[in-house]
Amino acid sequence: MTRPLDPVEELLRVVLGLTDCLVFEFDAEGRYLAAWTSSDSLLAAPREAFLGRRISEVMDPATAALTLESIQRVLTRGQPDRFEYSLELEGGRRWFSADAMLVPQRPGVAFMVRDITRQKTLELSLLQADRLAALGTLAAGVAHEVNNPLGYIASNLNFIEEEMAEVQQALAGTPGTEGLALTLEECSEALAEVRQGTTRIHNVVGDLKTFARGEDICSGEERADVRRALEMSINMAMPELRHRARMVLQAEEVPPVRGSESRLGQVFLNLLLNAAQSIPEGAPGKNTVEAHVRAEEHNVVIEIRDTGQGIPPENLKRIFEPFFTTRPAGVGTGLGLAICHSIVIAMRGEMSVESTVGKGTCFRVRLPTA
Template identity: 85%
Template sequence: MCAFEVPPPVPHPLEPAEELLQVVLGLTDSLVFEFDAEGRYLSAWAGSEALLAAPREAFLGRHISEVMDPATAARTLESIQRVLARGEPERFEYSLELEGGRRWFSADAMRVPQRPGVAFLVRDITRQKTLELSLLQADRLAALGTLAAGVAHEVSNPLGYISSNLNFIEEGLAEVRQALAGAPGLAPQALTLEECAEALTEARQGTTRIRNVVGDLKTFSRGEDTRPGEERADVRRALEMSLNMAMPELRHRARVVWRAEEVPPVRGSESRLGQVFLNLLLNAAQAISEGAPGENTVEAHLRAEDGKVVVEIRDTGHGIPPENLKRIFEPFFTTRPAGVGTGLGLAICHSIIIAMRGELTVESTVGKGTCFRVRLPTD
């Protein structure tokens, strides 16, 4: 009789890959989740079970809405459906309130060959996000510093005629008061009352103008506490706010041409979008020398095109040389003299638009001008 040795069991072909993934994840704080098309967990991996909110087995088969908060679950499910439909990877960020405060995460979604669902690589980016928010605030403050003189002028003008009108009203009311008190030779003057009413209307218009200026500044400079993906931005309102704020810098350099179509809202922060437009408008102003506003233009166009919202900011300034155009979105790259500007403005603009799943591109011809183009998805 021949004896046959029983061969050892052959491991499942995915087991070595899972072991390798476990080793790689053990070197990081990253997590990997896999979902089916309906948003149910197919698998979950982490370098340490401590990084998971529950044991790995507790995730399997459950729907994402049973584990995550509604907003994050909705964003993840939308991402799953887009990746399955388009076959292209995508990335989004979200935040959660955990013990010790808010934590920020990035989620990279992609199809995995020979697998039924979509895999997500989730990383804790709280440190990076904290630095990014600090840079955003620093860029806002730098822009506000550039605008300071113009804003002061925008506020002092209406304050001047408010003060003048109030003095006129005070004198007119004194005359009416004397007439009503029966002062000799005086009678109530209807004309004086009408003039006081007109002065009050002008004063009210002045206070509205100041309120609008201050409101735009507050919107632009405020720190945000909204979670990414939960906010819908009105692109037209963000662009109008930025134009209002940049106008003191623009009006002495160029004519402003503003054309806008009706466009749908986009997913993202309106104040951050305003920060992008303000930076681009200030760059356009600084590309044009003062003294000949009738000979130069800065154009701002807003339209819908191929399922995207498109904003173009075009100037007739000195243009950007080709060698600089290649590096224009690099952090700290600047062609300005030392001590003028941080070199972060366009890099921050680029990162804001990319985070909104959009594109920021530039075209320029030396001596003719520059066009920055922002494209944002509406889904």
């Protein structure tokens, strides 16, 4: 039978009902003595599960340590204390601010905890906007410095290809020049690869500008062959893939989609490299990276699956956030998937991810047909 609330507790519940605050009381050893909330949705565990228990048995080690340190500071100094922490709750990650204080004629330390998720989200958005602004300035400078030499490289490539075509034409049918003709053909293939590389550099710079400044890369007239873009990306990713997994391609004949084929190739290449890097080297026979292409009503669906280590749920929610990366400092910028996501959105498409730790990941791109 539930005991009736005394007038003070009843008043406290009414006040808490008008705010987003929680109130906890701990003893000197960090045991929960009491808890008052307007709603249990912000609690890490049901009230009956933690009252009387130490906070280290209920909360994660980092939050428990912060709370215990705050309790000791308040008991030692007799002054209020404040700290912030975050929790992964059913509705997602939430941020909290905890104010600790002594309460006269009470046995422990009281904490008033406020939900500051909106404030933290705004702070992170402002920080991201500032970083994106800096990135936009940097991208503009990089684009200027890189595009200038790329311009004359492309121009010289055109000149060389035209001159070589004339030489090949002049040698055609001339006895004794078969070896030279073969050499010229090999040089032509090498030049084609160089041209592909310069186009790639140009697109990477363009992707940075697109991401930082929000330029529209979905032309109303441009059409992209999904299968061709995917096959090109697989060829480019094979040096990274072949030592880690078997590559499996299952592609139906699908209609073209609206947008840039080269940028779509950028998306596929990034996803393939991410898939490869999630699988350790040395056992390609035991792992696979699969690419599936199919038509679905008025869309083309592309799935890239791997049997890698998978993505933890707490990271899965932030996977497309700019600058979010789980790689060590200096290894990843946290922009790869964010750029891919922005390219797909600009092509009026959708991008999603499913993952299970220890089993693998599936990235799904859905694009409207042209």
